[in-house]
Amino acid sequence: MNSVNVSRRHFLQSGAVAGGGLVVGFSLSGCSSAAAPLPVANTKGAWTPNAFIQVLPDNTIRFYTARSEMGQGVTTGLATLVGEELDVNPLDMDIRLAGVHEDYENPLFGMQGTGGSTSIRAHYIPLRQAGANTRALILEAAARDMGVPRSSLSTDNGFVTQGDKRYPYAAFVETAQSLAIDADAPLKSAADFQYIGRDSRRVDAIAKATGTAQFGIDVDIPDLHYAVVVRPPVPGATVRSAEVTAARGMSGVTDVFEIGNGVAVVAQSFWQAKQAAAQVEVDWHSVALGQLDTKALRADYTAALDAGDGVEGPDEGDVEQALSAATTVHEAEYWAPLLAHAPMEPMNATVWIDGDSAEVWTGIQFPFAVPAIISRVAGIPAEKVQFHQTYLGGGFGRRGSVNYLREATEIAVQSSKPIQLVWTREDDIQQGPFRPASLMRIKAGVDADGQLTAWDAARAGGNISPDSFRTLLPAAFPWMGDAVAEGVAQLSEMYFEKFATDDSSTEGLFEDYDHANTRVTHMTVDHDLPLTFWRSVGHSYTAFAKESMIDELAAAASVDEVAFRLQNTQNSPRLNNVIRVAGEHMAKMNPPKGHHLGFAAHNSFHTDVAEIAEVSVENGQIRVHKVTCVLDCGQVVNPDIVRAQMEGGVVYGLTAALYGGLNLEAGAIKESNFHDYPMLRMNESPEIEVIIIDSGTEPTGVGEPGLPPIAPAVANAVFKATGQRLRSLPLQLA
Amino acid sequence: MIHFMLNGQSVQTDADPDTPLLWVVRDHFKLKGSKFGCGAGLCGACTMHVDGAAAKTCVTPIAAVADKSITTIEGLGTPEDLHPLQAAWHEHAVPQCGYCQSGQIMAAAALLDANPNPSSDEIDAGMSGNICRCGCYPRIKRAIQSVSENALAYDAMAQTEGRA
Ligand code: FES
Numbered sequence: 001m002n003s004v005n006v007s008r009r010h011f012l013q014s015g016a017v018a019g020g021g022l023v024v025g026f027s028l029s030g031c032s033s034a035a036a037p038l039p040v041a042n043t044k045g046a047w048t049p050n051a052f053i054q055v056l057p058d059n060t061i062r063f064y065t066a067r068s069e070m071g072q073g074v075t076t077g078l079a080t081l082v083g084e085e086l087d088v089n090p091l092d093m094d095i096r097l098a099g100v101h102e103d104y105e106n107p108l109f110g111m112q113g114t115g116g117s118t119s120i121r122a123h124y125i126p127l128r129q130a131g132a133n134t135r136a137l138i139l140e141a142a143a144r145d146m147g148v149p150r151s152s153l154s155t156d157n158g159f160v161t162q163g164d165k166r167y168p169y170a171a172f173v174e175t176a177q178s179l180a181i182d183a184d185a186p187l188k189s190a191a192d193f194q195y196i197g198r199d200s201r202r203v204d205a206i207a208k209a210t211g212t213a214q215f216g217i218d219v220d221i222p223d224l225h226y227a228v229v230v231r232p233p234v235p236g237a238t239v240r241s242a243e244v245t246a247a248r249g250m251s252g253v254t255d256v257f258e259i260g261n262g263v264a265v266v267a268q269s270f271w272q273a274k275q276a277a278a279q280v281e282v283d284w285h286s287v288a289l290g291q292l293d294t295k296a297l298r299a300d301y302t303a304a305l306d307a308g309d310g311v312e313g314p315d316e317g318d319v320e321q322a323l324s325a326a327t328t329v330h331e332a333e334y335w336a337p338l339l340a341h342a343p344m345e346p347m348n349a350t351v352w353i354d355g356d357s358a359e360v361w362t363g364i365q366f367p368f369a370v371p372a373i374i375s376r377v378a379g380i381p382a383e384k385v386q387f388h389q390t391y392l393g394g395g396f397g398r399r400g401s402v403n404y405l406r407e408a409t410e411i412a413v414q415s416s417k418p419i420q421l422v423w424t425r426e427d428d429i430q431q432g433p434f435r436p437a438s439l440m441r442i443k444a445g446v447d448a449d450g451q452l453t454a455w456d457a458a459r460a461g462g463n464i465s466p467d468s469f470r471t472l473l474p475a476a477f478p479w480m481g482d483a484v485a486e487g488v489a490q491l492s493e494m495y496f497e498k499f500a501t502d503d504s505s506t507e508g509l510f511e512d513y514d515h516a517n518t519r520v521t522h523m524t525v526d527h528d529l530p531l532t533f534w535r536s537v538g539h540s541y542t543a544f545a546k547e548s549m550i551d552e553l554a555a556a557a558s559v560d561e562v563a564f565r566l567q568n569t570q571n572s573p574r575l576n577n578v579i580r581v582a583g584e585h586m587a588k589m590n591p592p593k594g595h596h597l598g599f600a601a602h603n604s605f606h607t608d609v610a611e612i613a614e615v616s617v618e619n620g621q622i623r624v625h626k627v628t629c630v631l632d633c634g635q636v637v638n639p640d641i642v643r644a645q646m647e648g649g650v651v652y653g654l655t656a657a658l659y660g661g662l663n664l665e666a667g668a669i670k671e672s673n674f675h676d677y678p679m680l681r682m683n684e685s686p687e688i689e690v691i692i693i694d695s696g697t698e699p700t701g702v703g704e705p706g707l708p709p710i711a712p713a714v715a716n717a718v719f720k721a722t723g724q725r726l727r728s729l730p731l732q733l734a
Numbered sequence: 735m736i737h738f739m740l741n742g743q744s745v746q747t748d749a750d751p752d753t754p755l756l757w758v759v760r761d762h763f764k765l766k767g768s769k770f771g772c773g774a775g776l777c778g779a780c781t782m783h784v785d786g787a788a789a790k791t792c793v794t795p796i797a798a799v800a801d802k803s804i805t806t807i808e809g810l811g812t813p814e815d816l817h818p819l820q821a822a823w824h825e826h827a828v829p830q831c832g833y834c835q836s837g838q839i840m841a842a843a844a845l846l847d848a849n850p851n852p853s854s855d856e857i858d859a860g861m862s863g864n865i866c867r868c869g870c871y872p873r874i875k876r877a878i879q880s881v882s883e884n885a886l887a888y889d890a891m892a893q894t895e896g897r898a
């Protein structure tokens with residue numbers, strides 16, 4: 001846990017707010033002199049011991065969640081960490097979504113961002129410490145105020161208790177805020193946990209079941225105008241000329257103008273803007289991507305793999321020698337297509353620029369970027385940008401890209417009106433940034449004892465890091481000019497093409513098994529497609545290749561698929577144990593006639609997951625009846641949320657496995673909405689059983705790791721059902 | 735001027751008659767609980783009740799609901815006074831991102847009103863117009879079943895609270 005052992009004491013010196021006045025924040029690094037005020041509610045009489053907690057005079061305990069809530073349950077999880085040590089039931093807290101401030105940095109990122117299934121891992125100790133230190137201050141204050149020894153006092157859900165007497169925490173904040181703690185309060189031992197590790201309901205469920213949770217698209221401010229952007233059919237093309245007269249004349253329309261990547265239509269309502277946008281005719285500049293279709297894309301990847309001169313990743317032992325010595329050698333090629341994220345809430349942002357200051361409302365995975373982007377686009381100081389985080393109607397990586405915020409700001413500047421930009425579903429599916437397509441080849445060798453000896457893996461496709469630099473560098477380095485930032489992004493493109501693998505392109509392709517001789521090669525083929533993180537990132541396609549290959553090898557060597565995996569994961573004991581437990585479970589399953597079980601296991605985001613898919617094939621249709629998911633994510637904070645994330649990961653991954661695929665035609669995405677980019681629905685959704693192995697080790701991620709094993713588990717079951725090896729996603733029978 | 739009932743109140747709007755009900759409710763009447771997901775009748779995020787039946791309101795022009803009675807998620811229940819389905823959603827920790835859930839609950843309420851004790855297949859059929867990208871389907875089904883198993887209690891509550 002060293003990496004998250006930030007200087008916790010500084011949480012606690014953050015001083016006091018007397019009478020609801022100025023709240024002074026201190027950075028995690030301890031550099032307090034230039035700290036900005038904490039963006040917390042200015043409630044009269046509230047005590048704000050740190051950036052996460054406020055105690056109100058009526059003893060309401062407010063919790064500010066620093067991580068973006070996109071459904072993964074992070075708000076409940078983090079409130080549980082604080083509540084455990086502060087001794088307040090998370091369900092009794094007043095939950096707020098934090099604004100932007102350095103105290104809200106993700107310790108694993110060094111900036112305020114949510115992703116990579118890091119939140120619980122990053123905050124497991126720091127947030128408990130913030131709760132423990134606050135409770136210690138309250139107890140110390142109570143002891144002084146009451147003139148009794150501190151050891152005679154205890155706490156219970158927001159109250160200091162003395163025998164059977166109960167005093168609200170709020171009664172002691174005046175004294176507490178004058179105290180400074182000089183050492184971190186001790187943390188509870190796991191045996192004493194009352195909230196961590198127990199099922200509990202979600203702190204946001206009532207708001208979300210009553211339509212009262214506020215998403216970005218629900219924000220309403222005076223004089224709000226709505227914007228829709230007419231976008232190029234080929235992502236990245238710019239406007240040559242536009243005919244906008246008809247649109248200008250339509251009812252409710254106030255402005256129509258060109259922005260960097262299209263034509264913005266502003267109206268009094270979203271519907272009016274959308275109707276008018278349909279009347280805009282644009283002649284677009286042509287771009288190189290306009291020549292590309294899916295077939296050519298895949299052919300380019302094939303040519304790159306055939307040429308074989310990519311960048312070397314991990315290289316251990318002598319792969320060629322091991323392959324020639326192996327008794328079983330098998331080679332296969334796997335394909336995964338471009339995908340859109342399609343979060344249920346389309347991209348949107350509300351931006352109000354008022355003189356030299358601005359207010360912004362959006363649900364975003366990287367809040368740190370908001371002030372810098374607005375400042376850059378609108379030419380106002382970053383300190384004058386006030387950011388309001390909303391709930392995210394799904395993220396999946398898509399809300400880590402800030403292009404929608406840039407556009408909204410551009411439109412707010414040009415129109416001089418408070419603007420809510422809303423992407424249509426068609427924009428969402430066709431414009432990217434996308435999950436990159438991938439062509440992967442694996443050649444592997446097994447010796448006479450069933451031991452994997454050689455693993456030669458290659459992947460061709462685009463990399464996501466350069467586009468991440470392109471969007472986030474200008475935010476991370478406000479002093480960097482746009483041209484310089486673009487230059488760095490281009491340098492990184494060249495770097496990953498020629499010198500080093502982009503880890504997110506090959507992660508998951510080679511790490512899990514014990515082959516002594518390993519070679520990983522990457523061929524960057526970049527067609528200027530906008531690319532980004534997509535739930536589980538590289539693992540979303542590499543696990544399909546790797547776990548299909550393992551299954552094929554086991555079949556080729558006539559070894560049981562579970563035994564083969566067990567034998568070859570001796571160096572990954574936690575994964576090995578997950579495979580063992582799942583294998584024992586599978587052995588006891590008794591699927592009805594015509595149903596077949598497929599197995600896959602994968603480590604991602606430090607969590608080990610094995611999945612068993614029960615599949616039938618009827619009339620050429622693949623039907624997944626049941627999925628059993630066995631995982632070890634270390635110490636569990638909320639088992640029910642772990643189960644929910646596995647369920648969600650399975651459904652998201654199954655949608656991709658069975659249906660997901662975007663196709664390019666002359667550089668444009670052919671699919672446009674849920675009729676041709678279908679999502680799994682309830683009638684197609686399997687029963688999902690989740691088995692959590694509580695190993696008690698440090699907590700690891702759950703938002704993403706449920707996804708990678710599902711596609712290969714289904715493909716491996718289809719093989720048993722039909723004898724066909726399906727090596728292309730989405731899975732379709734010949 | 736088009737007149738209709740919105741959550742029991744008589745309202746009128748001068749919005750263009752082609753304007754979908756969803757946008758009239760969200761942008762004119764400022765009830766933001768009903769969501770925009772696809773704009774094409776494909777996802778159910780915008781589901782409301784029109785004269786008691788579930789409707790995809792992103793493709794329902796306002797002209798088509800003249801003089802009808804519309805119920806939105808805000809009219810079904812409130813945090814202080816939860817509809818049994820909303821309570822079940824909390825109890826079973828159904829929502830993840832939550833964006834689809836207003837539509838899911840409105841579809842479920844219409845389903846149970848028409849069929850207070852649906853089978854698993856009937857729930858599938860009744861709910862398959864609603865996408866949940868977060869994959870809450872197993873929980874949605876469980877929550878619906880938990881209410882339908884208590885169908886009598888559900889009916890009684892609906893009657894006493896005028897929610898039938
Ligand atoms: S928004 Fe109406 S069905 Fe999707």
Ligand code: FES
Binds near residue numbers: 071834
């Ligand atoms: S809860 Fe996110 S789409 Fe259903």
